[in-house]
């Protein structure tokens with residue numbers, strides 16, 4: 027996320043740097059009402075959008091814009107979607123250490139059998155650094171975004187460890203008489219139930235948080251004096267059709283169902299006004315005596331959950347399951363827990379003090395699948411369903427956010443889920459959230475939207491842009507109509523004016539003729555006549571001015587009248603919408619947006635210039651930070667043009683030339699690699715002598731990560747057809763091949779990619795007839811490495827090399843020595859397109875065909891022994 031700030035190299039979303047900016051982005055239930063205070067807040071520096079939003083709310087205009095397609099109400103509501111809120115929570119929570127009342131961990135599920143096959147050639151979409159409590163979300167070959175969590179649990183984390191870091195502190199506080207909540211949140215199939223609900227019947231090490239919590243609680247209570255009771259509930263959103271004839275009138279209901287007695291599906295929540303305790307009259311509460319009875323109860327609840335969901339034709343991932351454990355313990359109290367008069371007595375008296383009753387409640391929540399909430403962008407029926415399902419998650423997100431901010435007010439009223447959790451959110455209670463994610467690169471988007479705030483921000487910006495364009499179109503239309511009316515009015519005025527002038531002229535001519543006929547040249551009379559005409563003309567001009575002013579006045583009055591009408595019918599939908607109010611508001615919005623965009627553009631240009639100037643700073647630390655920021659910006663395509671325009675590419679190349687620090691050199695090379703993804707930048711890099719600088723760095727750098735970046739940059743340049751000859755003549759291929767001395771797989775993979783890119787261009791040039799003769803790659807000695815690595819065990823390297831080989835062989839650029847590898851690739855390569863390319867290559871070359879006939883190579887089952895392969899390569 028290029029806009030993100032750095033803290034020790036770790037990104038944080040820009041608007042989450044401080045809690046106040048976070049607050050301003052997260053709409054609380056209060057902020058949606060336009061109180062005088064919030065208006066004042068809007069006036070004192072909130073964004074333009076916030077101001078317009080408040081204006082709209084003030085007018086009560088949650089109405090459709092003109093044609094009714096886009097609705098401001100929906101747009102603003104989007105901001106409060108659970109995605110937004112939950113993501114805010116993740117990132118926000120992740121940017122703080124133990125937040126007192128909330129702790130957030132992320133857990134990665136191992137690849138499942140299907141992913142092991144389907145994603146065999148691809149890396150996971152995330153990379154975890156558990157010791158640094160960091161998670162890297164891959165963006166591309168070069169770059170990733172890094173996030174911090176309170177705990178990062180890899181695919182190898184045992185259930186025991188997960189329990190210890192996520193739930194144990196909460197269970198301990200429950201045993202001390204406090205309330206606590208443990209929740210799991212993530213996409214379906216990422217392991218929420220595995221983390222919370224595994225029973226571990228056959229393998230005790232697989233027991234999940236629920237079973238382990240109960241074990242800990244049972245081990246710490248005394249059966250004679252203490253008690254444990256349990257309820258197991260499901261919070262379901264289901265579709266209800268109150269009137270079967272009116273088929274579209276579905277309602278989505280939030281209901282609480284007893285999983286220990288499923289017939290009981292309308293449980294209400296009661297809150298003790300004095301103590302604030304939440305209770306659920308009617309819910310089954312069972313005493314737990316031992317672990318076995320608890321496991322049986324969980325089994326029963328799970329069976330009922332499955333049955334209930336099957337009956338309603340829903341999936342488990344659509345409901346939230348809540349296990350509530352009430353613990354009552356009788357313990358000797360601490361001194362400060364007794365009335366003052368008994369506190370200072372002797373220890374003998376102290377021993378006679380009655381025991382204290384400690385009541386704690388643990389709630390374990392298996393939340394609905396997070397992909398449900400991502401569907402809130404869908405339309406119609408799905409949108410309604412998603413909105414309803416989202417309600418509780420959205421409300422939950424807001425509450426967790428309030429807890430994370432240590433806010434005195436936690437907005438629990440908004441949903442049943444949060445009302446249920448109310449007394450576990452207050453005061454001293456603790457909350458632990460485990461975010462479960464899957465490794466598959468195919469689900470990167472889902473995973474990203476779970477952990478990546480910028481993604482949502484982008485969607486939000488796109489939405490604003492879409493609405494802006496739509497609004498602009500409609501305003502233009504309305505303006506056209508308005509201009510037509512005005513034009514007519516103006517024409518009428520002009521006609522009247524011309525008419526008057528014409529009349530005056532006629533009168534003048536008649537008078538002239540009259541005087542001429544009379545033969546009397548009476549100067550005095552003529553002068554009088556002229557003066558009269560002048561006055562008449564002046565009067566006409568005044569009248570015209572007055573008429574124009576009148577039109578203007580009428581227009582203003584019409585606007586005022588329309589506004590008043592809008593106030594009188596705030597909820598009247600399309601019928602009560604005066605066009606002019608909309609036009610005025612939309613004008614306001616567009617002007618504001620344009621102004622904001624221009625300001626932003628200006629700010630970003632200033633920022634860019636400033637950052638680039640810091641690359642020259644005398645302070646090495648400043649230089650390092652500046653180059654990090656530039657590299658980070660260069661990762662976003664949208665920024666690349668600005669960087670190059672502002673001279674950033676030249677500065678980065680200068681940093682390579684003026685080598686002084688490995689970190690700077692590594693990061694600068696990474697930034698150049700990112701810029702080198704763009705074709706026009708590739709030419710600039712070459713023009714500014716970039717290949718020589720990269721080759722120089724390739725020759726003397728030792729750090730594999732620096733070499734990876736340099737190899738990546740050259741590999742990108744290798745993919746440009748126009749630069750082939752120059753790249754080779756300036757030592758690009760030799761530099762690439764020289765880097766294989768570092769055996770790091772990341773470096774080798776970039777080298778292989780560069781070779782494949784170059785071979786592809788050569789092959790293309792040959793087939794287009796733009797070049798002839800031996801391959802430049804082979805002339806520079808790439809072949810032995812290619813053949814050696816055609817069967818490299820790292821799939822990414824292998825795939826690139828296989829591709830290179832096929833391209834080179836296609837045009838007989840190498841002799842029959844490639845035959846064995848091509849035969850193998852045509853059979854064994856995991857990618858169908860490369861297999862097909864190899865088959866085509868073999869079939870289309872008469873040399874290969876003849877060689878195959880001579881060696882009697884069958885179509886199937888041939889495998890060249892490595893020794894023979896080396897020998898053959900040597901022969902070539």
Ligand SMILES: Nc1ncnc2c1ncn2[C@@H]1O[C@H](COP(=O)(O)OP(=O)(O)OP(=O)(O)O)[C@@H](O)[C@H]1O
Nearest residue numbers: 135136213214215216217218219220221342343395
């Ligand atoms: N950490 C893990 N180690 C091994 N297997 C796992 C792990 N996490 C999940 N799995 C397996 O992945 C599959 C899906 O897990 P699970 O049912 O817990 O996902 P879920 O998020 O609860 O899905 P849903 O929302 O649909 O209920 C299961 O087969 C489970 O055994």
